[in-house]
Amino acid sequence: MPKIGVEETLTDVSSLLREKGYDVVALRTENDAQGCECCVISGQDQNVMGIQNAVTAGSVIKASGMSAEEICQEVENKLR
Numbered sequence: 001m002p003k004i005g006v007e008e009t010l011t012d013v014s015s016l017l018r019e020k021g022y023d024v025v026a027l028r029t030e031n032d033a034q035g036c037e038c039c040v041i042s043g044q045d046q047n048v049m050g051i052q053n054a055v056t057a058g059s060v061i062k063a064s065g066m067s068a069e070e071i072c073q074e075v076e077n078k079l080r
Contacts, residue, residue: 002079005036005058012068013040020072033058038078040071 005027006014014024025032033039036058043064059078063071 002037003035004075005033005039007041007063009042010040010063010068010071013063013071016068016072017075022075038075040075 001021001023003023003025004017005025006017007027014026017024025036027033027039027041038059038061040061040063043062061071061074061078066074
């Protein structure tokens with residue numbers, strides 16, 4: 001299954017993705033996103049300093065305002 005990076009604070013999303021069989025990695029540092037086909041972030045700390053460094057070629061999903069099920073559906077859509 002694809003490797004999905006999920007921000008540590010999104011535990012419900014991590015659990016649901018694991019239940020669906022995905023290889024879930026906690027995003028603690030920029031290096032954790034390497035090799036992920038998709039990353040899920042809360043969006044709260046997004047680009048605070050105005051710096052953007054691309055660390056993954058995969059899709060990035062901003063989870064703000066979405067339920068865990070909606071996020072999982074978005075992940076599945078991005079991986080198609």
